[in-house]
Amino acid sequence: MTTPLLGDPASMSALGASLRRTAVHLTADGEALASAVARATPGWRGPRSVQLRGRTSTAAEQTTAVASALDEVGRSLQSAAADLSAAIARLRELEDAAATMGLEVREGAVTRGWGITGVADAAAVRDEDDRRLHLQERVHQSVTALGRHRARLAKDLARAQELLARAADELRR
Template sequence: MTTPLLGDPASMSALGASLRRTAGHLAADGEALAGAVTGATPGWPGPRSVRLRRRTSTTAEQTTAVASALDEVGRSLQTAATDLAAAIARLRELEDAAATMGLEVREGAVTRGWGITGVADAAAAREEDGRRHRLQEQVHQTITALGRHRARLAKDLARGQGLLARAADELRR
């Protein structure tokens, strides 16, 4: 492939799946902790028990929030992996199409191959230029879509980072 390394969809998807599994475990732990606090509340009087129950309830709530954030990030990574795999496949198709026309796709630009190509015919040269421009437009559309997908992933990851930071702040109190 003459395009630069675009990423590894399989690794992104595996990371997303791992985060989502961890989120499931955390959500179950948060529910178990909340249930334990509720079960221990009757007959557990005193100011110390109230503080401990409050702190434990906060921990259960934040565990659930962290699980939700991890699940969202994992889902975003898996969606981005699918988008990336589709973009890589499309770019490979376009490179193959370019090669059959005697053209090359290098770093997002469709250019003529090295050496003598074509014939000395003005009409044929215009036709070739038209094909090259159409192919260039398809390459540009694919790369632009990939950029939009990456921007969406970056936004989702930043949102997840914010959720995790807020949960950490709550737990430090």
């Protein structure tokens, strides 16, 4: 493959699945903690119990928020993995199509192969240029779509990072 390394969809999907499993466990832990606080509340008396109940409730709420963020990131990673896999397949198909025309795809550009190619016929050269430009447009569309998918993933990760930072701040109070 003459295109640069695009990424590893399988690893991205596996990480997404792992994050989503962790989110399920955290959700269950948060629910168990909230339930334990609710059951213990009638027996807790005094100022220390109020403070501990408040901290415990905050921990339960933030556990749920973190679980939600992890699930969202996991879903985004799995979606991005599918998009990346499809983009890699499209680019490979385009490289194969270029090779059958005596062209190469190098770093997103469709170029003529090395050496003497084609014939000394102006009409044939124009046809080849048309095919090359059409193929270049398809490569550009695939690379642009891949860039949009990466930007969406980066945005989702940044949003999760902000949520996790807020949760950490809440837990430190």
